[in-house]
Each structure stands twice: as structure tokens, then as C-alpha cells.
Amino acid sequence: MDMIIYLLLLFVLTIGALTLYFFILDHLWSLLQLANAFLAPLFLPNKDGSLSKKYGPWALITGSTDGIGKSYAFELARRGLNIVLVSRSLEKLNKTQQEIESLYPIKTKIVQADFSLGKKAVDIVKEKVEQLEIGILVNNVGKQYQYPMYLGEVPEEELWDIIKINVGATTLMCRAFIGDMKLRRKGAIVNIASGSEHQPLPLMNVYAASKTYIRNFTRALRYEYSSDGITIQHLAPMFVATKMNSFSDRIYQKSLFVPDPDSYARYAVAVLGKLDESSGYWAHGIQTFLVTLPPEWIRMYIGGYMNNLFREDYLKTESLKNSEADKNKKVA
Numbered sequence: 416m417d418m419i420i421y422l423l424l425l426f427v428l429t430i431g432a433l434t435l436y437f438f439i440l441d442h443l444w445s446l447l448q449l450a451n452a453f454l455a456p457l458f459l460p461n462k463d464g465s466l467s468k469k470y471g472p473w474a475l476i477t478g479s480t481d482g483i484g485k486s487y488a489f490e491l492a493r494r495g496l497n498i499v500l501v502s503r504s505l506e507k508l509n510k511t512q513q514e515i516e517s518l519y520p521i522k523t524k525i526v527q528a529d530f531s532l533g534k535k536a537v538d539i540v541k542e543k544v545e546q547l548e549i550g551i552l553v554n555n556v557g558k559q560y561q562y563p564m565y566l567g568e569v570p571e572e573e574l575w576d577i578i579k580i581n582v583g584a585t586t587l588m589c590r591a592f593i594g595d596m597k598l599r600r601k602g603a604i605v606n607i608a609s610g611s612e613h614q615p616l617p618l619m620n621v622y623a624a625s626k627t628y629i630r631n632f633t634r635a636l637r638y639e640y641s642s643d644g645i646t647i648q649h650l651a652p653m654f655v656a657t658k659m660n661s662f663s664d665r666i667y668q669k670s671l672f673v674p675d676p677d678s679y680a681r682y683a684v685a686v687l688g689k690l691d692e693s694s695g696y697w698a699h700g701i702q703t704f705l706v707t708l709p710p711e712w713i714r715m716y717i718g719g720y721m722n723n724l725f726r727e728d729y730l731k732t733e734s735l736k737n738s739e740a741d742k743n744k745k746v747a
């Protein structure tokens with residue numbers, strides 16, 4: 416009997432010790448990443464021109480006529496890379512191309528493609544850049560809900576587009592370019608996920624789940640290809656002040672923890688080749704550390720609570736807009 420109690424106690428103690436060990440290890444790792452997020456760009460800056468030497472002369476950025484993707488294009492052009500811009504609107508592509516060329520002495524190319532078309536869009540991109548040596552591929556394009564919603568409220572086409580764009584485009588674009596990078600034994604792939612990947616996220620359920628896919632996909636891809644000389648980076652930004660967040664001023668306005676896309680991209684590009692895993696911005700490093708401390712179920716509840724606040728912001732603004740429109744109609 417004593418022996419059974421002794422073995423049971425030993426078992427419980429071993430499990431407890433192992434749990435504590437992994438908990439500490441995990442959070443020490445987060446602390447290390449936090450220190451890295453602060454220090455890497457200061458002490459290990461990428462010299463201008465070094466990215467094209469290291470990876471190749473052209474960078475292709477998906478979703479590059481607005482927000483983070485556009486800022487990435489400008490930052491990589493500033494560092495001397497030739498730029499391929501990819502998005503849906505030809506007008507925005509032309510405008511962005513002119514803006515870049517007026518600022519930097521580099522070559523640019525535009526490709527009009529809609530990633531909600533799946534493989535067709537990837538084939539178009541691949542064909543248009545066949546002659547170019549793509550050294551850096553930034554899988555930035557992403558689709559989010561219009562505002563935080565319950566699953567049943569999100570139109571089916573929108574849900575399907577989120578899966579095709581966030582999951583499908585990232586996967587097939589990696590597949591399309593990684594072979595050439597492997598042959599050249601150099602190249603970099605940057606997959607932009609999101610801080611929403613850290614836990615299930617009510618009211619942005621499918622978006623967050625698609626970003627968790629990107630995280631796991633990117634990590635496994637690194638395992639498969641890093642020995643071929645390819646850098647495979649996973650970025651998980653928190654809020655950045657772009658149109659994607661226009662449903663609530665709390666995250667659409669720039670602040671200490673909500674950088675504008677230029678500040679974000681400048682920092683994120685500075686850690687390319689230095690950190691394989693990063694939030695991409697120093698203040699987001701602090702947030703990631705704090706956000707990932709509590710257990711997942713607490714994080715999920717906090718996320719759901721915040722999304723309810725953003726949802727109320729959106730619905731309030733919409734109802735104000737509607738009553739203004741009604742008033743104007745009556746006056747007319």
C-alpha cells in the first residue's frame with residue numbers, strides 16, 4: 416500500500432516538475448524574443464544593399480498598394496531592392512509604382528491579381544515575373560472581417576475569401592517561388608500572420624484561425640527548407656493603423672502600441688535575416704510577451720471581450736451615420 420502511495424506521489428511530482436519546467440522554458444523564450452525585438456535592429460542593422468546581395472535583386476510583395484504591404488515595398492526599395500507590386504486595383508498599382516520610382520532609383524513591376532481567385536491568381540503572378548530573380552517574397556495580402564461578427568453573420572463568400580486569400584495564397588505563393596530559391600540556395604520568404612494567432616478569437620474566429628495556419632505552416636516550412644539557404648520568417652503583428660482596422664478608432668488611430676504601417680515596416684525589415692520569429696515591432700514584442708503569459712482560455716475571453724467593444728464602436732458609428740442620412744433625406 417505504502418509503495419502504491421509512494422509511486423503515485425512520485426508520478427504527481429514528476430508531472431508537476433515537468434509542467435513547471437516547460438512553463439518556465441516557454442516564458443524564458445518569450446523574454447528572449449522580447450529582448451531580441453528591442454535590440455536586434457539597434458545592434459544588428461541591415462546595411463543598405465545587403466538584403467539584395469544576400470537574397471537576390473527583386474522583392475515581390477502581395478497586397479502592396481496599401482497598409483503594411485505598401486510600406487514594405489517602400490522600405491525594401493529604400494534598401495535598394497527592385498520591387499514587384501501585386502494587388503487588385505490597376506489604378507492603385509500605377510499610383511504606387513509612380514510614387515516609388517519618384518523616390519528611389521530602382522526598377523519596379525506591377526502585377527494585377529486577385530488572390531480570391533486562388534491558383535489562377537498565383538499562376539498569373541508566376542507567369543508575369545518568370546524572367547525576374549525573386550529574392551524576397553513577402554506574403555502580406557490578407558482579408559479580415561468587416562467588423563467583429565458572429566460566424567452566422569459573416570457572409571459565406573467573405574468567409575471563403577478569407578480562407579482562399581489568407582491560407583490559400585500564402586501556401587501557393589510559397590510553393591510557386593521556393594523551388595527557384597532552393598536551386599539558387601538563397602532567398603527569403605516573409606509570411607505575415609497576426610497577433611490573433613495566439614489563441615482562438617471569438618468574433619474574428621475564421622480570420623484568427625487562418626493566421627494560426629500561417630504560423631504553423633511557416634514554422635514547418637522553415638524546418639523543411641532552411642538547410643537550403645532560405646530564410647523563412649514568420650511575423651505576428653499586433654494592431655497597425657491601417658484600413659483593415661477602420662471599424663474602431665481605438666485601433667485605427669496611431670499610438671504607442673498601434674504604429675503606422677511605415678514605422679512597422681521599417682522595424683520589421685530591420686529584423687529580416689536576424690529573427691525568424693517576431694511580432695515585427697518593438698512595442699508589439701512587449702504586447703506579445705504580456706498577452707501570452709496567461710493560459711489560453713483567459714486570453715480567449717479577453718480577446719472576445721475586446722472584440723465585443725470594437726463591435727459596439729462599429730455599430731454605434733453606423734447607427735449615427737444612418738440617422739444623419741435619414742435627417743438629410745427629410746431635409747431634402
Ligand SMILES: NC(=O)c1ccc[n+]([C@@H]2O[C@H](COP(=O)([O-])OP(=O)(O)OC[C@H]3O[C@@H](n4cnc5c(N)ncnc54)[C@H](OP(=O)(O)O)[C@@H]3O)[C@@H](O)[C@H]2O)c1
Pocket residue numbers: 477478479480481482483484485501502503504507528529530531555556557558559580607608609610651652653654655656657658659660676
Ligand atoms: N492592420 C493590422 O492591424 C494587422 C495586424 C496583424 C496582421 N495584419 C496582417 O497584415 C497584412 C496586411 O494588412 P493591412 O492592414 O496592411 O491591409 P490593408 O491596409 O487592408 O491592405 C490590403 C492590401 O492588399 C490588397 N488586397 C486586398 N485584397 C486583395 C486580393 N484579394 N488580391 C490581391 N490583393 C488584395 C489591397 O489592394 P487592392 O484593394 O487594390 O487589391 C491592399 O494593397 C494582412 O495579412 C493582415 O492580416 C494586419
